[in-house]
Amino acid sequence: MSTPTDSLEAWIHSWLPRESLRDPASAVAELARRWSERHRYWHGVGHLRWLVDAIKAESPSAARSALLLTALYHDAIYDPTSGTNEEESAQLWLSHAAQPESSPARQIAETIRATAWKTPPESELTRRFFALDTYPLDNSCPLSERVRYEQAIFREYQWLPFATYREKRAEFLKRWARTFPDHSAGTTQCLDLLGSLTPRIALYPGSFNPFHLGHLSILRQAEKAFDKIILAVGINRQKPGAGEAMAERLARLQSQLRFHQVTGFGGLLSDYIGELDHPVTVVRGVRDGTDLEAELRFARFLNDLRPDTQIVWIAAELQHVSSSGIRELESFKPGAGARYIPTLERIYHTVPPSTSEESI
Numbered sequence: 001m002s003t004p005t006d007s008l009e010a011w012i013h014s015w016l017p018r019e020s021l022r023d024p025a026s027a028v029a030e031l032a033r034r035w036s037e038r039h040r041y042w043h044g045v046g047h048l049r050w051l052v053d054a055i056k057a058e059s060p061s062a063a064r065s066a067l068l069l070t071a072l073y074h075d076a077i078y079d080p081t082s083g084t085n086e087e088e089s090a091q092l093w094l095s096h097a098a099q100p101e102s103s104p105a106r107q108i109a110e111t112i113r114a115t116a117w118k119t120p121p122e123s124e125l126t127r128r129f130f131a132l133d134t135y136p137l138d139n140s141c142p143l144s145e146r147v148r149y150e151q152a153i154f155r156e157y158q159w160l161p162f163a164t165y166r167e168k169r170a171e172f173l174k175r176w177a178r179t180f181p182d183h184s185a186g187t188t189q190c191l192d193l194l195g196s197l198t199p200r201i202a203l204y205p206g207s208f209n210p211f212h213l214g215h216l217s218i219l220r221q222a223e224k225a226f227d228k229i230i231l232a233v234g235i236n237r238q239k240p241g242a243g244e245a246m247a248e249r250l251a252r253l254q255s256q257l258r259f260h261q262v263t264g265f266g267g268l269l270s271d272y273i274g275e276l277d278h279p280v281t282v283v284r285g286v287r288d289g290t291d292l293e294a295e296l297r298f299a300r301f302l303n304d305l306r307p308d309t310q311i312v313w314i315a316a317e318l319q320h321v322s323s324s325g326i327r328e329l330e331s332f333k334p335g336a337g338a339r340y341i342p343t344l345e346r347i348y349h350t351v352p353p354s355t356s357e358e359s360i
Helices: 004-015 024-035 045-057 064-074 085-096 103-114 124-133 143-156 162-179 181-195 213-222 242-256 269-275 289-305 323-332 344-348
Strands: 201-206 228-235 261-266 281-286 310-315
Touching (some): 004 045, 045 064, 045 124, 064 085, 064 103, 064 124, 085 103, 103 124, 143 162, 162 181, 201 213, 213 228, 213 310, 228 242, 228 269, 242 261, 242 344, 269 289, 281 289, 289 310
Parallel strands (some): 228 261, 281 310
């Protein structure tokens, strides 16, 4: 039976210049896994598919294979919190190349490094790929495509506080316009979109002690309705050692949820919501009728303290999994609860989607 992984790998195999790779099968398997990571909203399969279709639509040329390989590898390693993606992607290409020391392989590696786009492209290959890769910022890009691009970039950087994202994104767009004046109209339009950006932001509060598969299920369901989820760790500061507990929980949760915003608060949730500089909807998970009764009381108190606070309840898919249950398992046998605690790898890696999906 065919799986989405098979579909993605088969699609790559259908156009990949296989003679350029030392071990095409293992290279494609790794690339399919990387391109389908969950934290990619723009730099994912849709973007790759668009690039490949655009390159294949051109008349055959000596540069076609180099452009296809550049497209496949240029965002193969993508971590929005890192500044070394291009270099690491170039090294990945060279590790897969059949002849890494050859002039064509080195030229592709240099083009991949250049896709940081800090300076205007110099070589013909780099100029051709620049025109494709930066299309959303080009003056000719339709507004509808530019809107989708800006929305997707926001989701990739949701680990930043909203105000910080707006500031840093505006700095990037202004710097881009200075570096690439031919894109001045496109960047101006992106700045306008940024200024009017009103994302749907949810706040998911909890002790997350520990963050488990049930919490992950709630998070993934919430992401279908919201553009950004803030996970807020609540700590009772009146308890001895609360500061140390906060730091430990935040560090643990941030190590699991690297590409989400994770924060902490002490005291009342209503006060913390009031400190935010943007509206949020509170997300809560409900396992059963007992949880629902408690959540109804929670909602009444929250709206007494902060009227008109919006709350969304999401049904838990794993009703038997709870933080207290995991802690109890661990008390009997250390490691017994590990199966319920998702790793960074499990949270952000997924079965590759079908290549028929539209680009975001």
